[in-house]
Amino acid sequence: MHRHRSTTRALAVLVLACLCLLAGDAAAKRKKKDTGPQNPNRTEFGALPAINYDTDLGFGFGAIASVARFATGYRPYKWRLELQAYATVKRAPGKGAEFPFHDDYLNMDFPGLLENRLRITARVGFRKFANTGYYGFGNDSKFDKPWESIDPDEDLAAYQAAHRFHSFDHIYPLLLVNTRVRLWDRSTPAQRKRIEALVGLNTTYNIVRPYPGSKLEQDIASLDDGSKDAQTLGKLLRGTDPALLMVLNLGLLFDTRDHEFTPTRGTFTELSVRSSPGVQQDLRYAAFALNTAWYKAIVGEYLSFAIRGVADVILGDAPFYELTRFGALQPRDGPGGGWSLRGVPRQRYSGKVKLIQNLELRSMFWRFNVGKSRFLVGAVGFLDAARIWADLRGTELAGQSVDGGTFKVGTGGGLRVRWGETLVIRFDGAYSPTERTPGFYVDIGQVF
Template sequence: MLLIRTMWTGVLVASLATAAARAEGSSPAPPPESTQAPAEELTPMPPPPRTGWGVQGLPLINYNSDEGLGYGARLLVVDSGDGSIQPYRYAFMAQFFQTTVGVAIHRLSLDAPRFLDSPWRVVLDVALINDRFSPYYGPPGDTRYVPSLNTCDDRDALKSDPNVCPGNPDFRGARYYAFDQRTFPSVMLNVRRSLNGPWQVAAGYRFRLTELRTRYAVDDLGQARDSLLEEDVRAGRISGLTVDHLDGVSIFRTAEVTASLLLDLRDNEPAPVRGMFHELAVRGAAGVTGSAFNYFGVTANLRFFHPLGTDRLVAALRLFADVMGGDVPFPQLTSFGGVEWRETMSGIGGVSTARGMLKNRLRGQVKALANGELRWKFLSVAPGNQHLDFTLLAFMDMGQAWADLGSLDARAPRYTGGGGLRIAWEDNFIVRLDYGVSPQEGTTGFYLDFNHVF
């Protein structure tokens, strides 16, 4: 469970190919029949635990419709000690990762499952997170996306004049729905321990220094007219930003203290068949914590897993609600709380929340999300003693956002639906492919990533 989502496409594909080739090339002859009574079956000895230090280098590859092709590398340095602490004593990770659409996630992290031989698991993460073309589609209750306003088939024409698109009189600019956001440093410290049985408690600290720009240079196809975000700020339609923030670079410093109570009854954390995982989390930011803004947040995360007649058919449900209040800065309107949430998973819409909906389609101080999946494991094979499970699934995602608690109403949720495939290697490393459709907005999304959405 080393911090952010794992993106090991290159490693897994190569390993599967090697395992399959090994299986084809080494078919053992059947053993001769024996007339003697079979001896007592021997239980194979488990491999000895790993000890000492180890170094691993991993390529990182993923893809999704919002952020393009992602690529990079990860270096892991693992201290297994004497092998008595699983999965390791300490793990240090350095990551370089970026995508073809201007997203970058570079980080250093430490994971200590039993820090200094205590019952506390400590995770420290320091990151640079860059989103050069972060999307914005309007405030809650008035979100709007018209493809013709930022779409131009003649990209070469925009290089000479980014304000005009030949053949598209509605064009307002390639960056009409975008702004530039860069967070450095993003510091996250989490401590977590078991209480009694499945109950756990966690606490933490999050510090972010975020730079925001609403204008792009001509070389980045920045238009002369206002973007949608600038229009909404000038009209007073969005909270957390003022007209003063539209001049050059704005800096937002936030520092949150967090606490969580968790109940984990899952039978297998990476791919549960039965059980549940629930979390109630609170967070708060104030001057005393190092924040330039005073606000709070409460998060409820409920997950249920239940087999339908057989362990090969599983119904899975996630219910997620997040409420914020106070002086919430604009960059935090897409954020959620909880120990398993990461900065790269923010907003309703996209790879981690509502597949088929545009990334960060909905934002606000109040957010609600529901994800339902039906997972059917239709094939299990073991080429070269490498256990592989293939699972088909159908899903429906729903979400909605409100400006604040005062504007909460019975507004109908936005929804998406689709299907996908999971390839699980030894029950732990899971490749996921999803294709989602938003019937309300006519948008689609394809996602190649790792691990279940929940």
């Protein structure tokens, strides 16, 4: 706990110091700085060390670069590319460092095709997530801590293995392509007003490697005992062998935001279905998602209110690792982690029915330039909540419901830095009063 607080303070101080130096340097070099309209036909470059921190993943390092081309008649830009090479390092219990997460990708976004009627987004990437969470299923799944009964001085190996009780290694290369076709558009220069159709394909090859003695290994072994619990668990614990997963995305998108990356007015709603034909292991399922965000300016960009609601329902035999994710346009982990329920461990809750709610009070209050680069700095306070059900019907294991309990909650605040028009850096500190766990996240992009 003390280590998390120290890291948070150190990162916050470093970020604020860098921003002050940048602003001071810019002020020293100019008597009057042009803050008028930018050239609509321009190319924006951004490159940063991918140095960040996530409570669940550890200290991240690598590099991220983006290039965006702006042109008259295109919103938010004509095209944009983002490239990342990234890994994290975290202190392992009872030993030195470990590298739990590796994420390399190339994001491509082409919104200006066919005279602005077609938008194609794509991601090619590779992920290795060595401490993917597995706690069982349902809103009342247990967070056991077997290491608390082990003295590391007497049995270091057992102590280290116990800390992996709720983890497994998940490796998956991926290819995600989404096509957005504009069906209706009444947008103005100040604000969008459009409806788009979503058609896409999300392909991954998944390798699941349980750790010896872990809960996942125990649950997989229990599937063969023929009991009622084994039958119930077998309906949820699918996809434990290596498998190719191909998921078709279909949906509608309604967008009236005034800005894609730091909106203060309007709404963005995704109504989608994602479906797998079961290429391998009979992993046939359909998932329905409603992901809607609303933004209201109170005092312009200086103070605004944002709210998001997510309902995600899965029917059929989805792999168990998909039960901790939601959405089709931008699949996210949740509930739990920095993209859904801040302060709660990533992949903490798993189920076929998920409700997620996020409230944010936002303020963007400080503009400054460094050379030709423009920066906008702000802050946010937030409250996250979620409720999970293991299946569409009530689920019992060992004679008890796994769907009990109340909404899980996370709350906190953070800092936002926008570089140019498209690169938003997010710093969030959180605490969950229901889990009694802290969280700190540094990432790219708004949560919603």
